[in-house]
Amino acid sequence: MSNTIHFKKIALIGIGLIGSSLARVIKRQNLADQIAIATRSAETLKRAKELALGDFYTTDNAEAVKDADLVMISVPVGASNEVAHEIANNLKTGAIISDVGSTKVSVIRQMQPELPTDVFFIPGHPIAGTEYSGPDAGFADLFVNRWCILTPLPNTNKQALEKLAAFWQACGSKVDQMNPEHHDLVLAMVSHLPHIIAFNIVGTASDLEKVTNSEVIAYSASGFRDFTRLAASDPTMWRDICLNNKDAILEMLGRFTEDLASLQRAIRWGDGDALFDLFTRTRAVRRGIIEAGQEVDAPDFGRQAVLQHAVPKTMNGSDLEKPKPD
């Protein structure tokens, strides 16, 4: 059974989308006797308290980690060094220290030198999230059926590793292991590049002179709106990812732009066969993602299911409507 895993005290450093989802699932699955919550912002802490996400609240990271058996750090990756520095002297011997950062080589470089040798530092990354952020955005099911990648350092204590894996499994995750460099390369492709492309195309659309923003908005259902979800993600988090996984991101960007140049050439010269070949090949990938349980099968991401109760106000009207001018 799942809930053989239990901690006396879990400290959550950072209580945004990921931290607050952890708080909720820890409570629901009874994974700890006590949850301590720390965040830099007094306002966010107040909100966490209102939401009753934990048992102990502080703006002092060092205070939160005292006596904790598991410390989960969920902050923008650029803050990793500072957090490690702050908590280092208060960690309990034998505690497991982990994080949820989207880049791993940089986080290890920032944290490992700060941490004492009598704790188990095991970096991790749950592949889960939404475009929303903050303590209100979290929910207990966020990790269900999603992968969590652990990137243990050489000679990591096997028992501690198994304990952390069991924790994530109890949160609903499937657990994988890889080395930090490979993690950063994989994530550059499946997460960082898509976000960068999405931010970029939304920026391009905003800057047009000949097409108004209200036209972009009105007709976005023809494709554009799919990109706006990723482009609405937390700016601080994504700035830090770009700064901390530069090499892998630049490699994937290079491949993407090379392929795009080739596709652009096929469009310019009217090479219908090349276009048809690419457009056929890409269909299969989505099928694979749906079969792997990583995507819904419903058309249009299931938006129709969400909208089915939101019937439009009117289906009549005689005048030609216009999108509002900017």
Add this chain to the structure above:
Amino acid sequence: MSNTIHFKKIALIGIGLIGSSLARVIKRQNLADQIAIATRSAETLKRAKELALGDFYTTDNAEAVKDADLVMISVPVGASNEVAHEIANNLKTGAIISDVGSTKVSVIRQMQPELPTDVFFIPGHPIAGTEYSGPDAGFADLFVNRWCILTPLPNTNKQALEKLAAFWQACGSKVDQMNPEHHDLVLAMVSHLPHIIAFNIVGTASDLEKVTNSEVIAYSASGFRDFTRLAASDPTMWRDICLNNKDAILEMLGRFTEDLASLQRAIRWGDGDALFDLFTRTRAVRRGIIEAGQEVDAPDFGRQAVLQHAVPKTMNGSDLEKPKPD
């Protein structure tokens, strides 16, 4: 009230996602006494018949349009000339001929010279669709709350235009008008560029040597999967769009790659402020789309709502699972 609009006979040329959605909404809203359905493929026609989408079925386009008051052409834009040529001699005087193609300048160039002068040719484009295709993919609500853009030619008959607009409103659409050139520029940005980028990034991901396809699939929930929906769209339709809106697409692609080069430079040189600025600016666009009723407000496109009844088989498990090798 809406249903003052009624046709004796509507002919649907092409019975894929759009054509079959039209058939369903025409029937549900009682917009015609008779629906004639024509498609080139005998297999597709058989399926349309099984689905009872119309009253009369034929593989002969010319046969279908006889006595029709409204002819709606829903075929890949590259087939427009051929269809216009086939139906030209069988059209009823005063009939309205329209289409649903995603490019308008090219469709007009292909169709107008073929059509007789005693019919009303009014090109159109409903901004609606899913990643699925074929007669089974359609549904009567597809056009609800979506815009339909009409691109009438100079001196278009005002009554015929109002009748066509009323037809789309009766299908649930909001109707807009613009000139064909502007339509093609707007759609290049909001639809064609996003699809091309999506096809391209899925192609790039498929071609990596150091990251396996099963890794791409397993970890796709971190962003990549959002692009796979557009990249699963009908290859013939999208080949034809690329071939028939080349200039506008190349203009938008040029702007996109220019912006991407600048973003790439910011990443390479660690310009955190530039990254943060762009990532902040793009958030607002999604808010605008949601407020305009063109997107769901639920996190993650509402996938969670779709999945809520699809509980994972297990939340326990002790072994570290691995994605399957390729």
